[in-house]
Amino acid sequence: xxxxxxxxxxxxxxxxxxxxxxxxxxxxxxxxxxxxxxxxxxxxxxxxxxxxxxxxxxxxxxxxxxxxxxxxxxxxxxxxxxxxxxxxxxxxxxxxxxxxxxxxxxxxxxxxxxxxxxxxxxxxxxxxxxxxxxxxxxxxxxxxxxxxxxxxxxxxxxxxxxxxxxxxxxxxxxxxxxxxxxxxxxxxxxxxxxxxxxxxxxxxxxxxxxxxxxxxxxxxxxxxxxxxxxxxxxxxxxxxxxxxxxxxxxxxxxxxxxxxxxxxxxxxxxxxxxxxxxxxxxxxxxxxxxxxxxxxxxxxxxxxxxxxxxxxxxxxxxxxxxxxxxxxx
Amino acid sequence: xxxxxxxxxxxxxxxxxxxxxxxxxxxxxxxxxxxxxxxxxxxxxxxxxxxxxxxxxxxxxxxxxxxxxxxxxxxxxxxxxxxxxxxxxxxxxxxxxxxxxxxxxxxxxxxxxxxxxxxxxxxxxxxxxxxxxxxxxxxxxxxxxxxxxxxxxxxxxxxxxxxxxxxxxxxxxxxxxxxxxxxxxxxxxxxxxxxxxxxxxxxxxxxxxxxxxxxxxxxxxxxxxxxxxxxxxxxxxxxxxxxxxxxxxxxxxxxxxxxxxxxxxxxxxxxxxxxxxxxxxxxxxxxxxxxxxxxxxxx
Amino acid sequence: xxxxxxxxxxxxxxxxxxxxxxxxxxxxxxxxxxxxxxxxxxxxxxxxxxxxxxxxxxxxxxxxxxxxxxxxxxxxxxxxxxxxxxxxxxxxxxxxxxxxxxxxxxxxxxxxxxxxxxxxxxxxxxxxxxxxxxxxxxxxxxxxxxxxxxxxxxxxxxxxxxxxxxxxxxxxxxxxxxxxxxxxxxxxxxxxxxxxxxxxxxxxxxxxxxxxxxxxxxxxxxxxxxxxxxxxxxxxxxxxxxxxxxx
Numbered sequence: 001x002x003x004x005x006x007x008x009x010x011x012x013x014x015x016x017x018x019x020x021x022x023x024x025x026x027x028x029x030x031x032x033x034x035x036x037x038x039x040x041x042x043x044x045x046x047x048x049x050x051x052x053x054x055x056x057x058x059x060x061x062x063x064x065x066x067x068x069x070x071x072x073x074x075x076x077x078x079x080x081x082x083x084x085x086x087x088x089x090x091x092x093x094x095x096x097x098x099x100x101x102x103x104x105x106x107x108x109x110x111x112x113x114x115x116x117x118x119x120x121x122x123x124x125x126x127x128x129x130x131x132x133x134x135x136x137x138x139x140x141x142x143x144x145x146x147x148x149x150x151x152x153x154x155x156x157x158x159x160x161x162x163x164x165x166x167x168x169x170x171x172x173x174x175x176x177x178x179x180x181x182x183x184x185x186x187x188x189x190x191x192x193x194x195x196x197x198x199x200x201x202x203x204x205x206x207x208x209x210x211x212x213x214x215x216x217x218x219x220x221x222x223x224x225x226x227x228x229x230x231x232x233x234x235x236x237x238x239x240x241x242x243x244x245x246x247x248x249x250x251x252x253x254x255x256x257x258x259x260x261x262x263x264x265x266x267x268x269x270x271x272x273x274x275x276x277x278x279x280x281x282x283x284x285x286x287x288x289x290x291x292x293x294x295x296x297x298x299x300x301x302x303x304x305x306x307x308x309x310x311x312x313x314x315x316x317x318x319x320x321x322x323x324x325x326x327x328x329x
Numbered sequence: 330x331x332x333x334x335x336x337x338x339x340x341x342x343x344x345x346x347x348x349x350x351x352x353x354x355x356x357x358x359x360x361x362x363x364x365x366x367x368x369x370x371x372x373x374x375x376x377x378x379x380x381x382x383x384x385x386x387x388x389x390x391x392x393x394x395x396x397x398x399x400x401x402x403x404x405x406x407x408x409x410x411x412x413x414x415x416x417x418x419x420x421x422x423x424x425x426x427x428x429x430x431x432x433x434x435x436x437x438x439x440x441x442x443x444x445x446x447x448x449x450x451x452x453x454x455x456x457x458x459x460x461x462x463x464x465x466x467x468x469x470x471x472x473x474x475x476x477x478x479x480x481x482x483x484x485x486x487x488x489x490x491x492x493x494x495x496x497x498x499x500x501x502x503x504x505x506x507x508x509x510x511x512x513x514x515x516x517x518x519x520x521x522x523x524x525x526x527x528x529x530x531x532x533x534x535x536x537x538x539x540x541x542x543x544x545x546x547x548x549x550x551x552x553x554x555x556x557x558x559x560x561x562x563x564x565x566x567x568x569x570x571x572x573x574x575x576x577x578x579x580x581x582x583x584x585x586x587x588x589x590x591x592x593x594x595x596x597x598x599x600x601x602x603x604x605x606x607x608x609x610x611x612x613x614x615x616x617x618x619x620x621x622x623x624x625x626x627x628x
Numbered sequence: 629x630x631x632x633x634x635x636x637x638x639x640x641x642x643x644x645x646x647x648x649x650x651x652x653x654x655x656x657x658x659x660x661x662x663x664x665x666x667x668x669x670x671x672x673x674x675x676x677x678x679x680x681x682x683x684x685x686x687x688x689x690x691x692x693x694x695x696x697x698x699x700x701x702x703x704x705x706x707x708x709x710x711x712x713x714x715x716x717x718x719x720x721x722x723x724x725x726x727x728x729x730x731x732x733x734x735x736x737x738x739x740x741x742x743x744x745x746x747x748x749x750x751x752x753x754x755x756x757x758x759x760x761x762x763x764x765x766x767x768x769x770x771x772x773x774x775x776x777x778x779x780x781x782x783x784x785x786x787x788x789x790x791x792x793x794x795x796x797x798x799x800x801x802x803x804x805x806x807x808x809x810x811x812x813x814x815x816x817x818x819x820x821x822x823x824x825x826x827x828x829x830x831x832x833x834x835x836x837x838x839x840x841x842x843x844x845x846x847x848x849x850x851x852x853x854x855x856x857x858x859x860x861x862x863x864x865x866x867x868x869x870x871x872x873x874x875x
Contacts, residue, residue: 115613119610125557129606133597180742181737181741187722188722191719191720194701194717195717198701198702198713198717199730199734203702250435253435258721286442286446286449287447289442290439290440290442290445291439297436299424317768318723318770320765320768320769
């Protein structure tokens with residue numbers, strides 16, 4: 001895999017440096033910043049399904065919640081030392097999330113358009129309700145992951161870096177996925193699934209793979225967030241369908257769905273704005289959030305990068321090539 | 330499943346659940362009609378449907394607090410909510426009408442959060458009821474009881490639904506609405522102001538929700554987070570019955586009311602919400618597989 | 629010579645409406661055959677039945693000797709039967725070049741190779757075909773930005789890219805500027821002769837289909853009315869009556 005030219009590496013390098021240095025620069029905001037990376041992964045994994053493939057899911061939160069619960073259950077029941085159980089738990093969470101994805105995918109991925117959206121919404125909320133009734137995972141009282149060994153404040157730093165690492169891994173993986181013919185295939189499914197089928201594309205296979213890829217990263221992130229927050233509530237933290245589950249959609253839309261950097265940009269702006277609302281508009285922050293959602297959807301449906309792509313199509317590789325050259329781009 | 334065994338050993342219990350389910354089903358039907366109206370005419374799925382119901386409930390509650398009998402809350406809530414719906418269309422929804430359906434889902438979702446949190450902030454999260462002061466009917470020698478208010482709500486819901494149908498059939502605006510639902514472009518060519526039709530449609534939907542909300546407040550309770558289950562129920566009923574199917578919506582709604590009641594009893598109240606959402610998924614997947622055999626898709 | 633496509637007594641109804649009734653036809657490999665008939669005679673329904681878009685009520689369809697009646701659309705497409713759509717369908721959000729690159733023969737998209745970038749050979753072939761249909765200069769434009777006629781050409785190029793064994797064309801000249809029709813016909817003949825693609829073409833334009841096809845089937849009211857060489861069908865009184873509406 002060859003690396004892109006230096007110019008393209010500038011922005012990622014800056015972000016990488018910023019992310020690595022942050023806990024030292026502003027330790028008071030480590031948890032909030034960790035959530036920025038969580039949001040980035042939320043937005044990127046949502047965009048894989050919604051922006052690139054046209055399957056607008058409100059149920060991705062299920063993978064996140066499954067991963068979170070699986071991880072903490074492993075941590076609760078296996079005693080192999082903190083870090084071993086943590087990473088094992090995360091792995092189990094990811095595997096379980098993929099299993100769930102394959103299972104519900106077989107039913108839900110056959111739905112189209114808004115039926116898929118609402119079906120996934122139903123799954124997301126049902127999962128939360130089921131988890132709050134299941135005593136094995138603590139029922140309505142939720143669960144508490146084991147205490148982080150090490151100095152006070154070490155937990156926030158450790159899980160900050162874990163979240164950051166996950167975000168840093170998710171991005172190039174998706175970039176690689178989109179660069180191959182698989183990326184073209186899911187775009188084709190988005191643009192005209194019937195046509196894709198009529199051309200012989202294995203749409204069911206590609207949809208399931210995309211769905212499972214989302215599930216892996218979300219499942220892993222679930223374990224991270226469960227430990228970062230220190231408490232798992234079935235409806236508010238794990239299967240937070242009406243918060244995280246919908247925000248991931250909005251962030252991708254805000255930044256520009258169907259682009260690589262759009263979800264990242266959208267996540268950053270949305271998260272920072274939300275944190276500002278919570279700090280300065282206490283009491284009315286959720287009202288402001290509802291208003292923000294309406295504003296984004298009504299006034300920025302194409303998102304920032306979507307708008308940029310219409311304004312400057314050449315920058316995105318589109319345009320008429322009057323010089324009828326023989327090849328190359 | 331002790332509760333299940335109980336049902337078999339005491340048949341009047343089943344009758345009770347059945348009756349209660351049918352009675353509440355009529356209210357579900359109202360909200361579902363409104364959703365079908367907005368969906369069929371404007372191509373919008375209104376995720377804030379439940380919040381409109383909730384606001385109607387609060388209207389009835391505040392009337393009751395002001396000393397007015399909450400039954401009057403039904404028409405008052407309907408009128409107030411009509412203006413709210415009209416206003417929402419003119420300020421926000423008109424921008425979303427011609428965009429794709431997914432955008433309308435998100436926009437109305439944002440609206441639902443907004444309304445829900447406003448209600449929470451203004452009215453507080455406490456559960457309220459609008460006492461209507463009606464008694465209880467006792468049947469079958471005490472084995473089955475029906476709160477009179479539930480019966481009254483049932484009748485009121487049916488009347489409201491009938492009034493809606495008459496309006497759509499007979500009035501000029503009603504006809505304009507139906508024409509626009511069939512073919513918006515043709516309607517415009519014929520001189521119908523589709524923008525105004527949409528505003529009226531959204532307003533009427535809000536009014537219907539307001540009326541059902543008032544009934545809910547009297548018959549049960551109202552609180553700011555009442556909304557989402559009503560939205561999901563309306564959606565389920567509409568996809569089960571199909572958009573144009575008037576009788577189907579009523580039947581599906583009554584069926585849902587009964588099913589929910591039985592599920593709540595057998596599985597326990599905590600699982601009632603899970604039942605609703607789970608049922609939604611089951612219905613969608615079942616539809617999907619039955620259509621797949623004909624190689625068609627739910628659109 | 630075994631026909632590459634055999635349709636035997638196929639019937640299809642939608643609700644109470646009979647769209648196809650006991651239709652039988654056969655197309656030998658490498659030929660260009662035509663399917664004509666007045667509007668509503670069931671031509672597109674027959675196409676849809678052949679490619680598996682809906683199940684048929686009765687009858688059997690065989691491709692290259694293989695029973696395909698119960699197969700689904702993607703499976704039939706992977707056997708080498710492609711179709712173009714009357715309303716012309718392409719991937720509107722992707723550039724023309726991308727439309728072409730995702731139209732490589734499905735057999736080349738194995739579960740491993742699908743994650744690779746398109747090879748230079750594929751890109752060259754895509755660009756050559758875009759040249760062939762005159763869309764090379766627009767290869768970086770989103771498909772949705774093309775005119776209707778250009779989209780039709782793109783759809784045709786995509787079909788060629790996929791190297792089908794048989795191509796079912798649904799009104800390929802509809803909506804095309806009359807001055808460009810001859811060029812399109814030339815390209816169709818070229819695809820047939822040089823690439824060996826069997827063509828079954830639905831057409832309303834009589835001049836076009838009489839020039840293009842070696843043999844013609846005529847449907848009316850969902851049934852096979854007449855068949856034969858173009859000169860014969862042209863003079864067949866039943867065909868003339870069907871088009872003029874006399875029953």
